[in-house]
Structures are given as C-alpha cells and as structure tokens.
Amino acid sequence: MTGSALPRPAGELTSLLRDIRAAAADDTMPELGYRAYRDYFDTGNRLRYERRYFRRRARLAARAAQALLDPDTDLGPLSDTLWSVCDEYTWALPAHVRHSADQDRGPEQCLDLFAAETAHTLAETVAALDGRLDRRVADRVRAEVERRVFTPYTDPRPLNWEGYANNWEAVCAGAAGMAALALLRGSPADASRLAAMLDRSRAAMDRYLAGFGGDGGCAEGVDYWVYGFGYFVYFAEALREHTGEDLLDSAKVAQIAAFPHRVALGGGAYAPFSDASERPWLPAGLLTRLAERFGTPPARVVPSLHDDHCYRWGHLSRTLAWFRPALPESAVEATSLLPDLAWVVSRGRFAFAAKGGHNDEPHNHNDLGHFVLHTRGRSVLDDLGAGEYTAGYFGPDRYDHLHPSARGHSVPVVDGQVQLPGPDRVAKVLRHHDDGESVCFDLDLTAAYGVAGLRSLIRRFRWWPAGRLELVDEIDTERDLPVEEVFVSRLQPSLSPGSADWDGLVTLTHGCSGTAVEEVVATDHHARPDRVFRLTCTTTAPAGHSAHRFVFELR
Template sequence: MPALARPAGELTSLLRDIRAAATGEPLPDLGFSAYRDYFDTGNRIRYERRYFRRRARLAAQAAQALLDPDTDLGPLADTLWSVCDEYTWALPAHVRHSADQDRGPEQCLDLFAAETAHTVAETVAALGDRLDRRVGDRVRSQVRRRVFEPYLDARPLNWEGHGNNWEAVCAGATGLAALALLHDSPADAAALAAMLDRSRRAMDRYLGGFGDDGGCAEGVDYWVYGFGYFVYFAEALREHTGHDLLDSAKVAQIAAFPHRVALGGGAYVPFSDASERPWLPAGLLTRLAERFGTPPARVVPSLHDDHCYRWGHLSRTLAWFRPLPAPAPTGNSSYLPDLAWVVHRGRTGFAAKGGNNDEPHNHNDLGHFVLHTHGVSVLDDLGAGEYTAGYFGPGRHAFLHPSARGHSVPVIDGQAQLPGPDRAAKVLHHADDGGTVSFDLDLTGAYQVDGLRSLVRRFRWSDGRLELTDEIDAARDLPVEELFISRREPVLATGSADWDGLATLTHDCPQAAVSVEPTSDHQAQPDRVYRLTCTTLAPAGRSSHRFVFELA
C-alpha cells in the first residue's frame, strides 16, 4: 500500500476524526440476535450499524498506528483479534452468495468481506514487526481462509459476470489484500498470480459495463465505490507489474463522469439509488486529477461521510491527497448518449434521463427529470430508499423510491411504467445551441396500455425555464395523470403550482391535487414526499400536454 506520511494541514479535520474514532465505547456485539434480525424481519440497518461501527474503529486505529510510530498498538491488536472472531465478514443480506461454491457464511466473499480482508491485510503488512506476531499470524490465517480460498476456487462467484460495482470492489479489494500478504514463498507467488489474473478479468468486465461515454447508470455514489476500488487496484497493480489499467480512453471518460453530472454547489444528479450530495474521496480525486486532468478535490470529507468506513478510500486519501489547481471550466452542459442523460448547470440546474428499466439499481424512471435552484432540487429524484430484503427482491418496484410513482413520469390509463430491459426509451433528438437544450424521448416502450400508440416527451430548457410537452397518440380516449415529485409541498391555484417560491408550474390540466407519502430515506430516517398529480384526458388521436416550469 502507499506509505502514510504525516499529512499536510488540509487533512487536520480528518486526523481529528481519526483520533476520536480510534477510542471510545467498547466494540458493538455481533451476536446471534443481531445476525438473525435480517432473516427474521428483512431489516438490514440494525445489524449493519453495529458492523460499521466496528469497521470505523478498525480503520481509525489502523490509520493512527500507521501515521504515528509511537502509537500504542494494544487497542488495535484487540480490534484485529475481535474482527477475526466474527462469524462472517459478509453482511447477512449477502451470505446466500456463498452457496454457489457450497461454502458457509464464514467464506462468503461479498463486498464487505473483501474490504475487511483488504483493511486487515494492509494493516498487518505495513506494521510488520511492530504488531504482536500472534495477532498478525491470526489475521493472515483468517484472510486466507475467508477470502483467498474462495477466490482461488475455480468455481464462479455469484457476483462475477455482472459488470457492476461488485466486480470492481470484490476483485479490487481481494487483489489488494493478496498484494499485501502473498510474498513469502513460491506457493504464495503462484497464488498471487492466479488471484491477480482473476481480478484483471473482473476489471475488464467492470469496464465493459460502461458505454463509451463513461456514464455510470448506478449514479455518482456507486461510481465512487466501484471506480474507486478499480483505481486503487489499478495503481497497486501498476506498481507491482508495470501494467497500467488506467491507460485507456474509456477509463478517462469514466474518470470525468461525476464532473459531467454535477448540478453545482456540491450537488449531483441523483438518478437510480444515488444521492444528490455524495461524498467524493479526496485521494481518489487527486489521483484522477494527476492522471487525467479532471477537477481535483475541493474539500476533504469527514471520516464519517463514508458510513461504511472503507479502508481503500481512507488510506488513499491519507496517502495521495494534495491541493491542486482546478482546471479551466469545460462548459455547463453535458450529454451522455449511452446513458441517455442530459445535464445543464448554471444559475439553475436541469437533468433528464432515458435509458431502460433494467439498469443496475434500476428505477422505473424513463423520462424523469430534476430541476435545481438555490442549492435545492425542487423537482426531485428520491434516490435510494432504505435497503431491506424486499428492496432487492422481486417486489422491488412496489417500493416508492424505485417505482414509477416515485418519479415525475406519466401514468396512462392507470398504468405506470413497467420494469424490464425491453422497457426502453428511444432518444429522438438532442441539441444544445448554447441557449436552449432540446431533448426528445419516445417513452412508448415503457408502458403496456391498450390503445396507446405512442408517447413522446419533449424537453426544452433554457436556464431557469423548462417547457415540457407530452405528445400522445391514442386509439381511444386515455386518462392521463402527470406526476411531479418533490420533497417540498406545492401550493395549488387554478392552472398553477408553487413550491416555496423556488419553482412555479403553469398547466392546462382540468384537475390537480397533491398527496403526501411518508417514507424513510436510505438511512432509515423519516422522509416525506409530495406528489403533484395533474389529471387530464388524451382523446383518441393526437394530443399535446404542455407544462412550463420557472425557477427562481
């Protein structure tokens, strides 16, 4: 791993976080009552909060030990020993994945088992003789048993072949752990070669999940996660072998993704299970700026901004971050043709999407859009809901956040958009003349409505004003509900709506109503969503339905 020297002043706040997290209350227990909770109730977060508090202590103590050679290693040794005692390093929601190799939960190689292996492997390798040998030997034994054995097994792992963030994180973190530990014998050298080869193949599949535009359908949060571990592994592999996985035009496009979907002021397009204000690791942004000329980190996040306390992000921020000048601005508009996303940022922000309804972390959201002003997304995307057993099950799209009813898209004759790879939008037109962004989508394929011959949604955006037109060709009269989603309650008047003076809507629908839906956010905190429904009729034949939004 990169050497951790005492960082510069810009990391003072992060170092303070590390010192505080390295001590405190005893580690939370991960006993059977906690473990079984997910299987009994479907609730993930109660167990995971305990799990990640343990990882916070581990990461903070490891960082403190590597930054300060005078650190007392007794508390870290106890934490490492306790981590080795855990029944499984995987999360309960993931342990089913080990069944593909006929292995038990102890040998489930999921995201978090791989990350744990990476953390403890680099820690004991870097500390060397400073750490009690009995602790180091036990850590090495546990990493081999829990992670290296499944990875050296030729049978496919559950996450291989999907080309999403799991490929990069599991393969990257496992490869990094192998690079840290496997160097003592010819057998180690053979195992390391096999594991690095498997990781390289996983990285090829991960990159294959991107189009040439470099867009991440999973959103900026999962770009940080997957692409972060891709970069961490790639740089370690380059140091070990000289082979440079970053030397690629496609990788350069992927590196630029978050900057192309920025709305301004630290906000980013929150499509799919993403968030509007993701944290971006300062070390990752620094390395990408050095390699590709992308914008460097403007702030150093808190230790606690990553609620999973991933060693990859923390250690590389401590090792790689340095202040860099920002490059010249590259324009206010972005279009990603493979994703079918359009983004404009300026005094106000706008984003809209096409795509299909079988994307990673899919939401049924073809034709959905976001309007952003004064640092707030007024017409909003809800992002990720609370992750539960059901959220990733067959009934996923019954949950508000990924459902069509949680997005600003039409309901036709009582029928919402359907999931599936064949439920796809067709881009009919995109243009940006410097003053107006035009974006037209054929959304017909998203619906299964008798009598709906076509539905075309047209966006015309000039900074602060959106003209939205839905053109419907129907074989019979079709009732239409136009949904507009916000976390702010609109005030209705005849033919108009107002969201706190930040945005106004004018429309010609004969009826409009607001409903409120209490829900919970990704962290299980109470949330409230307002759904404005403008109801109208699409008569047999062709009709146009126009909505004009003005932003303050």
C-alpha cells in the same frame, strides 16, 4: 501503499486526523451476536445489524490509520480490534451470505463486498506493521484472510458476483487483489498464487469496464461510481506499483473518471438518478489521483472520517496517502449529454437533468423521462434517490416501494397504468440539440407502458439555462385515455387554477382540468422518514394525436 506506512498527510487533513484520533480512542466495540445476525432473516431489516458492523469497522480503520501514521502508537488497542474482527462469525453482511452457496461454502467464507474490504484492511495493516505487531496477532490475521477470502478466491469455481459487470466486480476483485498484493510476496508458491489471483482480478476489472458505455456514464449513479470506480482505481494503482502495468491508461477509463463532473448540478449536488443521492461523498484522495492522471476537477472539500458511513479502508487510506491541495482547476462543460446512458444535465445559475435509458438498469428505478429542476442549492422537482435497503427492496416487491417505483418519479400515468420494469422498457432518444441558447431533449416513452390503444408517447424537453423548462407530452392513441401528469417534490406545492408554486422557487403553468397533491411518507436510505409530495395534473388524451404542455419557471 501495499506494504508501507502512510506518508505524512497534507496539512489540510487536520480535521480528518482529529476524527481518526477520536475514533481510535473510542472503546465501544458493538457485539455481533446471534440475535443481531438473525435479525435480517427474521425481519428483512438490514440497518440494525449493519450499524453495529460499521461501528466496528470505524474503530478498525481508525486504529489502523493511527498506527500507520504514528510509529509511537501503542499497538495494544489495535491488536485487540484485529483479534475481535477475526472472531466475527462472518465478514459478509447477512443480506449477502447467500452468495457463498454457489461454492458450497458457509457464511464465514462468503466473499462479498464487505468480506473483501475487511480482508484488504487487515492485509495492508499487517503488512505495513511487519515487525511492530505481535506475531500471534499477525499470524491469526493472515490465517483468517487466507481462510475467509483467499481460499474462495483461488477456487476455480465462479463466484456469484462474477459477471455482474457493476460495482461488485470492482470492489470484490479489487479489494481481494490488493489484499493478495499486501500478503503474498514471499515464497515462490505465494508468487504463483498471487499471479493467479491478479489474473482473476484483471478479468473482473475487464467485465466491470465493459459495463460502461463509451460515454463513461454510471447507471447506478455517483455514489456507486465512487464505490466501484474507486476500488478499480485503488487496485489499478496498486497493480501498477507492483508490475508497472497501467489499467488507467485507457480512453474509456478517462471518460469514466469524468462522470461525476458531467452530472454535477452545482454546489456539491449531483443528478441523483437510480439508488444515488443528491449530495454524495467523493473521496478526496480518489479525486486527487484522477486529477493528476486525467485533469479532472480536484477535491474541493476536506473530508471527515464519518463521510463514509461504512468506513472503507480503500477510501480512507488513499485519501491520507494521495490527497494534495491546490491542484489546477479544470473547466467543466455547461451542458453534458451522456448518449449511452441517455442522460442530459445542464448547470449554471439553475440546473436541469433528465434521463432516458431502460427499466432494467443496475439499481433500477422505473423512471424513463424523469427530470430534476435545481435552484438555490436544492432540487425542487426532485429525484428521491435510494430508499431504505431491506430484503423486500431487492426482491420481487421492489416496485411496491416508493423510491424505485414509477410513482416516485415525475413521469405520466396512462389509463391508470404506471411504467413497467424490464430491459425492453426502453426510452428512445429522438433528438438532442444544444445551440448555446437552449437545450432540446426528446424521448419516445411508448415502450415504458403496456397500455392497450397507446400508439406513442413522446416527451419533449426544451430547457433555457436562464431558468425555464417547457415540457410537452405528445400522445397518439386509438381511444380516449385518462392521463395523470405527476410531478414529485419534497416541497409541498400551493395550487391555483392552471398553476402550482413550490415555495416561490419553481412555478408551473399548465392546462389540465384537475389537480391534486398527495403526501406520501416513505423511509430514506438511512431509515429516516422521507416526506414526498406528488402533484397530479389530470387530463385526457383524446383519440388521435394530442399535446400536453407544462411550463416551469425557476427563481
């Protein structure tokens, strides 16, 4: 894969090949001028620049794929695209260029996720087209990959993302390492530099894996599992091809490979905790390779080129090279507990998911004790997933945004105070029990709050897979405390005394004295309006011990 044309893809990928041809024929190459670049710094808006950037990457990936699939392809359009990418001021996104400051480098040498991915695309394309591509184009590509990525990656000073132990480690180190494998196979000097770069990538992969608990769970959610673990696997397989070393030969890696299947809700939906989405895209090539190596479920969906709005070469090229249809199906347990993440997921005709953890996780949401109820193909009691990424979303005002805030989750508000962020805001798992008839999951949420007089808040879930959830919040307090029990949905509930109904899909029975529905319109990850309904059931926790019971029925 690191230095050869793509093999003939499986016949089931016909629609993907059609997408590639259409995108390769598109002559639109948006400009990345100064006004577009400065927009993020002036307004905090990421999407306006990034949409242009990713349309350019779509054209690059499509033309590269077409050239590697068809030896008769006219390379003139691809050469223009390669030349244009080499003209870009920086391959990093404006939101990330600060990462180059630690090495006293300018934005053009910022080694972020997207600079590394761009180098990977260019390197494998040029290496595979050796002898076919005009030497002036190939030489310029090699020089730009060297200047923008290899030079900072061989500088011994630490890069800003080294130590993150999340998807950045795997993507940046994996893509840079694969670029080096593609281009540095010549002189003894190249071999020495390649060895040093591979050592740096191995160290990053060790840190990436250390970020997982023994359960293999990804606190960032399935989307970021695809991103980080995908690039870990792509690099690992490229390294195995080059050296015979097998980074996938690990019990922990096998657990990580199973993660999305253990948090599946059914019908292509997954628990969308953190900055994840309910219906993430899982690359068919990645799933195929993991099924071959670990016996995990294979790909069930034929991909579109546009499933990945960033048009990453790692995903596209490995789907074209690795996808195989009709692999044997493997069974997935009906209920999964991930003890390190403190997530429980039960799936069947209906699905239920709940989480503990702490409020300083990667892509954190203040969501301890939050839960999802899924029926008839949709999550009715919902997790909002990721909001629009802006400067503020990743800044000190993050929890003023609905999606990551406690206000955007089905968790209690106690004495007017929401859950607080921080690593010490921890949900302790008190009990998990699955007897085949029902699932019990009890969490101590006391540390999530900073309420004077609150001695303890225990949230107890009991789930029956036939479609019933009993939720009990047990509160022990030194004084009377007002409590708002909040339940979040994108469906507007209808209210009756002691009950609520979400479009006949889920009903709630409760004993609270007051109820109200608040409509909030935020913006989702793609800057579209996101209409959310917060049902608040108001009650009082009297001094001493009290229990507040809520029963949900799914249809």
